[in-house]
Amino acid sequence: MAVRLSAAEQYEALLNKYDAWMFDCDGVLWRGDRPIEGAVEVLDMLRKRGNRLLFVTNNAAKSRRSYKTKFDQLGIEAHVDEIYGSAYAAAVYISSVMKLPKDKKVFVIGMSGIEEELCNEGVSYVGGTDPADCTLEPFSLADFTPDPDVAAVLCGLDSMINYTKLAKAFHYLHRDPSCRFLVTNEDSTFPSAHGLLPGAGAIHAPLRFALNRDPLSIGKPAKTMLDCIQAKVQFDPKRTIMIGDRLNTDILFGQAGGLATLLVLTGVTSEDHITGPNASTIVPDYVTPSIGDLRSAESS
Numbered sequence: 001m002a003v004r005l006s007a008a009e010q011y012e013a014l015l016n017k018y019d020a021w022m023f024d025c026d027g028v029l030w031r032g033d034r035p036i037e038g039a040v041e042v043l044d045m046l047r048k049r050g051n052r053l054l055f056v057t058n059n060a061a062k063s064r065r066s067y068k069t070k071f072d073q074l075g076i077e078a079h080v081d082e083i084y085g086s087a088y089a090a091a092v093y094i095s096s097v098m099k100l101p102k103d104k105k106v107f108v109i110g111m112s113g114i115e116e117e118l119c120n121e122g123v124s125y126v127g128g129t130d131p132a133d134c135t136l137e138p139f140s141l142a143d144f145t146p147d148p149d150v151a152a153v154l155c156g157l158d159s160m161i162n163y164t165k166l167a168k169a170f171h172y173l174h175r176d177p178s179c180r181f182l183v184t185n186e187d188s189t190f191p192s193a194h195g196l197l198p199g200a201g202a203i204h205a206p207l208r209f210a211l212n213r214d215p216l217s218i219g220k221p222a223k224t225m226l227d228c229i230q231a232k233v234q235f236d237p238k239r240t241i242m243i244g245d246r247l248n249t250d251i252l253f254g255q256a257g258g259l260a261t262l263l264v265l266t267g268v269t270s271e272d273h274i275t276g277p278n279a280s281t282i283v284p285d286y287v288t289p290s291i292g293d294l295r296s297a298e299s300s
Contacts, residue, residue: 002263002274005288011297014286018260020052020240022229024220025067026059027245027267028291032193035074036266038292043076045298052235053082056242058219058249060087060156060184060200063116081232086184086200086219089228090154091117093218098152098180105149107172109165109203110156114184118154126150127168129160139164146171155204155215156184166206173211181211185219187249191267220244221252243291245269247282255282262286 005011023029029039046053055067055078062070064083071078087110094100100123108114108128115128126147127133146168153169173179187199204215218224241260244250245267254261263269263284273280274287288294 002284002287005262005286005293008296011288011294014241014262015046015049015051015294015297018051018239018241020054020235021046022054022056022240022242022254022259023291024242024244024246024250024267025055025057027191028243028250028264029055029076030074031191031266033074034193035076036291038290038295040074040076042291042294045295047077052233053078054229054233054235055083056220056225056229056253057084058086058185058187058200059190060085060090060114060219061111061159062087062113063120064088065116066113084225084229084232085113085117086225087114087117087156089225090114090156090182090184090218091121091123092228092231093224094118094123094152094154094182095121097224100151103149104151105147106152106154107147107150107169108154108156109161109169110154110158110184111160114154114156124149125154127165133165133168134160134162135164136162137164139167141167141171144168144171146175150179152180152182153207154182154184155200155207157190157200158203161203166210169207170210173207173213181207181213181215183215183217185249186217187219187246189268191245196268220249221256223256225253226257241285247273247280247284251282251284254284260285262288264288264291266290 105124186201190199237258242254243262261284
C-alpha cells in the first residue's frame with residue numbers, strides 16, 4: 001500500500017532518504033505552459049540540499065535543447081545534461097544500440113525534436129517535418145517513390161499527423177519485414193494546460209492495427225530509457241526516487257529500475273485510479289497531491 005504523505009515530518013524524511021530525484025515534467029512540474037504551484041521552490045530546495053536532479057520525459061516533440069528553453073521560460077533551473085527525453089533516447093538507441101549503418105535512413109513520423117536529436121547522433125532521416133509529407137492532398141502509391149535506404153520507422157507525437165505519413169510508414173514496414181518499427185513512447189494521452197490530448201501512442205496506433213505488429217517502445221516505462229540515463233549518469237538506485245503523474249509509465253518505469261516512486265495527482269492519474277474497486281494494480285511507494293507539497297519540509 002502506498003504511503004500517503006501529508007505531514008511536514010514525512011516530507012522531511014523523504015528528502016533525507018533519497019539523493020537522486022528523477023522527475024517527469026508534464027503534469028508534475030507544469031501543465032501546458034503553467035508551472036505547478038510550488039514546483040520551482042521545491043527544485044531549488046533540492047539543489048540547495050545537494051541532490052542530483054534529472055528530468056525524464058516521454059515528450060518527443062522537443063529536443064533536449066528545446067526543452068531547456070521551456071524550463072527557462074517557466075523560470076525552472078535545468079541543464080541540458082539533466083534532461084532525458086524519449087526523442088534523445090530513441091536517437092541514442094538507433095545510433096548506439098541498433099548501430100544503424102551510415103548509409104541507411106529512418107523514416108520519421110514526428111516533430112522537429114526528433115529530427116534534431118537524430119542529427120546530433122549522426123542518423124539520417126526522411127519524413128518528419130518535410131513539407132511534402134505535411135499535406136492533406138490524397139495519397140497514391142503510384143506517385144510515391146520509396147527511399148531504398150530506409151531501414152527503420154520511428155514514430156513519436158506528431159501534431160500534423162495525416163494519411164500520407166501513415167501510408168508511407170506502412171509501406172516501408174509492410175514491404176520489408178526487416179525494417180524496424182520503433183516508437184518514442186506509448187503514452188495514450190498527455191496533459192495540456194486545458195485538458196488531456198491524444199499522445200504518441202494514439203499516433204502510431206493505426207500502424208499497429210494495420211500491420212498487426214507491435215513496435216519497440218523506447219521511452220518510459222521501457223528499460224531502454226533507464227539504460228540511456230545510466231550510461232551518462234552515476235546514481236545509486238536505492239537512493240533514487242522517480243516522481244511522476246502516470247502509473248503505467250512513470251511509476252512502472254521507476255519500479256522496473258529498482259527505484260522508489262512518488263505519484264503526484266496534478267496530471268493524468270486521479271484519486272479514482274488508486275482507490276476503490278477498480279484501482280490500478282500498479283502501486284507507488286508514496287502519494288502526494290502535488291510536488292509543491294514538499295515545501296512543507298522546510299517548516300518541519
